[in-house]
Amino acid sequence: MDDFLLRALCGGLGVALAAGPLGAFIVWRRMAYFGDTLAHSGLLGVALGVVLQINPQLGVAATCLLIAMVLVLLQRQRALAADTLLGILAHTSLSLGLVTLAFLETVRIDLTSYLFGDILAISVDDLYWIWGGAGLALAALAGLWRPLLAATVHEELAQVEGVPVFAVRLAFMLLIAIVIAVAMKVVGILLITSLLIIPAATARRFARSPESMALLAGGLGCVAVGAGLWASLRWDTPAGPSVVVAAAALFALGQALPSR
Amino acid sequence: MTVKPSSAPALAAQPLLRVENVSLSLRGQPIVQSVTFQVRAGEIVTLIGLNGAGKSTIARIVLGLIRPDAGRVQLRPGLRIGYMPQRLMIDDTLPLTVERFITLGGSASREQVQAALAEVGAAQVMRSPVQAISGGEFQRMLLARALLRDPDLLVLDEPIQGVDLAGQYELYDLIGQLRHRRGCGILMVSHDLHLVMATTDQVLCLNRHICCSGHPDDVARDPAYLQLFGLDGARRLAIYHHHHNHRHDLHGAVVAAEEEAHG
Numbered sequence: 001m002d003d004f005l006l007r008a009l010c011g012g013l014g015v016a017l018a019a020g021p022l023g024a025f026i027v028w029r030r031m032a033y034f035g036d037t038l039a040h041s042g043l044l045g046v047a048l049g050v051v052l053q054i055n056p057q058l059g060v061a062a063t064c065l066l067i068a069m070v071l072v073l074l075q076r077q078r079a080l081a082a083d084t085l086l087g088i089l090a091h092t093s094l095s096l097g098l099v100t101l102a103f104l105e106t107v108r109i110d111l112t113s114y115l116f117g118d119i120l121a122i123s124v125d126d127l128y129w130i131w132g133g134a135g136l137a138l139a140a141l142a143g144l145w146r147p148l149l150a151a152t153v154h155e156e157l158a159q160v161e162g163v164p165v166f167a168v169r170l171a172f173m174l175l176i177a178i179v180i181a182v183a184m185k186v187v188g189i190l191l192i193t194s195l196l197i198i199p200a201a202t203a204r205r206f207a208r209s210p211e212s213m214a215l216l217a218g219g220l221g222c223v224a225v226g227a228g229l230w231a232s233l234r235w236d237t238p239a240g241p242s243v244v245v246a247a248a249a250l251f252a253l254g255q256a257l258p259s260r
Numbered sequence: 261m262t263v264k265p266s267s268a269p270a271l272a273a274q275p276l277l278r279v280e281n282v283s284l285s286l287r288g289q290p291i292v293q294s295v296t297f298q299v300r301a302g303e304i305v306t307l308i309g310l311n312g313a314g315k316s317t318i319a320r321i322v323l324g325l326i327r328p329d330a331g332r333v334q335l336r337p338g339l340r341i342g343y344m345p346q347r348l349m350i351d352d353t354l355p356l357t358v359e360r361f362i363t364l365g366g367s368a369s370r371e372q373v374q375a376a377l378a379e380v381g382a383a384q385v386m387r388s389p390v391q392a393i394s395g396g397e398f399q400r401m402l403l404a405r406a407l408l409r410d411p412d413l414l415v416l417d418e419p420i421q422g423v424d425l426a427g428q429y430e431l432y433d434l435i436g437q438l439r440h441r442r443g444c445g446i447l448m449v450s451h452d453l454h455l456v457m458a459t460t461d462q463v464l465c466l467n468r469h470i471c472c473s474g475h476p477d478d479v480a481r482d483p484a485y486l487q488l489f490g491l492d493g494a495r496r497l498a499i500y501h502h503h504h505n506h507r508h509d510l511h512g513a514v515v516a517a518e519e520e521a522h523g
Contacts, residue, residue, distance in 0.1 A: 028354045150364045153350060160323050160343040161365050161409070200353075207355045 004120055008229055011122040011130045012243065015183045015195065016221030018134035021141055021214035022179050023196035023221075024203070025172065028152050028210075033083060034071070035193045037090040038173075039180050041067040042189035043097030046114055050104055057129050057181040060189075064177035067093055072169075117188035117240030119229070126185055133182035137175045144171055149210055186225075187240040195221060198247040202254040220250055274336055275300050276413045276445040282321060282331030284314075291317050293469040294331070297462075299413065299445040304436070306448045306456045306476075309466035310488070315449040316346060318466070319417050322447060339413055342406030344399070346417035346449070350390050358385045358393065358401050365405040376404040380434060395422030399431060407438070414438070414446045420455065432459045453480060453489070 026035050042060045049059025067089060074085050101109055113121065122130075141148075150158040151165045159165045183192045199220040200213065207213030227250075228243030275298040284292040292314040299305045307315040320326045322333055323343055335341075350356060362373050377383045382400035385393045393401065399419055406414055419435065420428040436459040439446055450456045453463060457476040464473045465485050472484040479485050 028351055030351065146364070153354070153356070153361065153364060154345060154348050156320070156323075156325050157343060157345050157348070157365070159325060160341060160415075204353050204355070209355055209357070209360065213355055 004122075005229070005233070007122045007124065007127060008119045008239065009226065011127055012119055012186050012225035012229065013222050014127070014130045014134045015179070015186045016199070016225045017218045018137045018141075018179050019183060019192075019195045020199045020203075020216075020218030020221040022137065022175055023198075023200035024210070024214040024217050025141075025148065025152060026176070026196050027200045027204070032193060032197050033086050033090075035176055035180070035196050037071070037086045037093075038064040038067055038176055039189045039192040040090040041093035041097070042180055042184055042192075043114060044093045044100065045097075045181070046109070046184075047097050047100035047104065050101075050109070055129070057133070057184070060184055061133075061177045061181035063093075064180050065174060068173040068177065072173075113188070114184065115188045115190050116238060117184070117186050117191065119186045119239045119243070120232075122185055130182045130185070133178050137178045137182075140171065140175055144168060144175075148172055187243055191240055191244050194244045194247060195224075198244070198251050199224065202247070202251040205254055205257075221247070224250055276336050276339055277322060277447065278332075278334040279318070279322065280332045280334070282318070282328045282333065284317060284321065284326065284328045290468055292321070292328070295464075295466070295470055296331075297464055297470070297473070299447050301412070301445050302439055302443050303462065304439055304446040304448060304460045305462045305464065306450055306453075306460040307464050307466055308450050308453050308456070309471075310451065313466045314468050315451075315466055316417055319415050319447065319449050323415055336412070340409055340411045342409045342411030342414045342444075344402045344406050344414070344416045344419055346421060348398075348402065352391055356390050358382075358388055358390055358397075361390050361401060362405045362408060366409060368408050372408060373404070376408045377401070379407060379438075380404045381430075396424065396427035396431065399423055400434075403434075403438075407442075412444055414444055416446060416448045418449055418451070420450075428455055432456060435459055453485070 026032055041063050045060030045063030046056045047059075048063055049056035052059065071085065071089060074080075075082060101111070110118070147158070147163045147168050150161070150163050151168050155165050179196070180189070180192050183195055187195050200217040202220050203213045203216035207216055224247035225243050227246035229239060231237060231246060232239040232242040277299040279295060279297050281294045281296055282292060283290070283294055295314075295318060297305060307318060309315050317326065321328050323341065324333075350361075358377070359370070359373050362368070362376065368376075374383060374386060377386055377400075380400040380403045382397050382404065385397050385401065390398070390401070399422070403416075403419070416435065420431050423431055432455060435446065435448070438444070448456065448460065453465075453476060456463070457480070460476055462474065463476045463479040465471045465479055465482070465488060467488055471488055472479055472482040474482070
């Protein structure tokens with residue numbers, strides 16, 4: 001197997017392993033559109049990274065977190081419905097990212113690779129970032145598991161029972177921001193949400209507990225990455241979208257199978 | 261209106277919960293106005309009122325989920341609270357058994373969960389998915405989770421919601437028994453006086469402020485209660501409707517009650 005392919009596979013598996021369990025929470029909390037909005041702001045993070053001359057993935061994580069905070073503040077106002085706010089923020093931040101990048105004339109940026117991923121161009125450095133970020137996110141999620149699950153089922157009940165729900169919610173947003181930052185290279189900011197929610201949605205029919213659903217989602221994500229890469233080689237299709245198509249095919253297959 | 265005894269024996273058990281002159285406004289709209297009451301151990305206090313009367317808001321203030329604009333909530337030091345929230349919907353995408361749901365509230369052994377479920381008469385659903393049980397079983401599951409915390413005070417927000425009629429009386433019976441068996445105080449929110457009458461010791465009839473309060477039999481005959489709920493509602497017909505026979509000013513106070521024969 002070629003080196004670049006091995007690196008692509010390693011990177012993809014790292015992202016899939018973290019995205020599966022986190023995606024399960026996104027599905028349970030009905031936050032798919034929220035994740036999408038954060039991902040859209042990723043391009044602004046890339047621009048920020050260029051301007052501040054920091055690693056683009058740090059820029060993306062920071063921007064996602066910032067957008068998440070803005071969203072939390074705006075939702076407190078309750079003047080607009082949540083999905084309207086998300087729509088405003090998603091497309092404003094994406095456009096702002098595109099406009100900012102256009103101002104940076106001296107830098108040439110391959111926009112497509114950020115929008116749809118460039119998994120075949122993953123470097124060894126990228127792998128450190130991906131596995132470091134994914135490992136951190138998974139470890140934090142494991143530590144946060146019980147309070148986060150309690151708050152997901154009912155936030156006020158959890159709060160009365162002593163869960164610091166606000167801190168837990170912030171930590172969860174931070175984890176989403178990290179995973180978006182590391183997944184960007186694999187599937188691109190426009191397709192990240194699919195890697196979060198499709199494996200989790202596929203796993204639902206076969207899971208009897210929250211934990212089994214999360215683990216199964218991670219595993220299904222890995223299968224999708226492998227199948228997508230293989231298909232991309234076989235038919236010379238774009239790798240990131242191929243991974244997403246593979247995940248969707250698994251979902252369709254799962255619907256056809258009897259549950260449990 | 262109740263009259264507080266001026267020289268109650270000081271040695272009487274300290275109340276579990278004391279709410280004093282609590283007020284809350286949201287965006288300039290008064291939601292709760294100078295509400296005062298207390299709950300003692302072994303006592304059931306029920307807040308009744310129409311939708312938007314501030315019942316649940318008071319419960320949430322007591323639980324520390326919202327901070328009042330004015331007034332004080334005093335909990336007996338070290339008080340453990342069990343809470344049964346209103347309208348709990350668990351997403352279909354979350355695979356969760358009853359047992360797992362209950363242990364989310366705090367670690368407990370399988371035997372303890374089984375015992376708590378047995379105490380509320382729902383032992384048979386322990387391994388069922390939470391999405392597959394009936395409304396009555398769901399409420400009992402919530403109650404079991406609250407009981408596992410060994411509470412001194414139970415706060416129950418509309419505990420019979422989604423329960424069929426026969427089950428409603430059973431559930432209130434159960435709540436009444438719990439008070440005796442466990443000696444805990446219970447603060448309950450309900451929209452229906454007559455269902456809770458047999459169970460409760462004291463009723464506070466709310467319309468942002470406390471319209472009337474006291475023993476349920478007295479409240480049921482109180483003109484303020486009759487005005488608020490209407491005679492039909494007070495007599496408890498199968499379908500509840502009431503006449504708007506008085507108005508409230510911007511602050512929620514009763515302006516004038518038309519002298520329609522409520523007698």
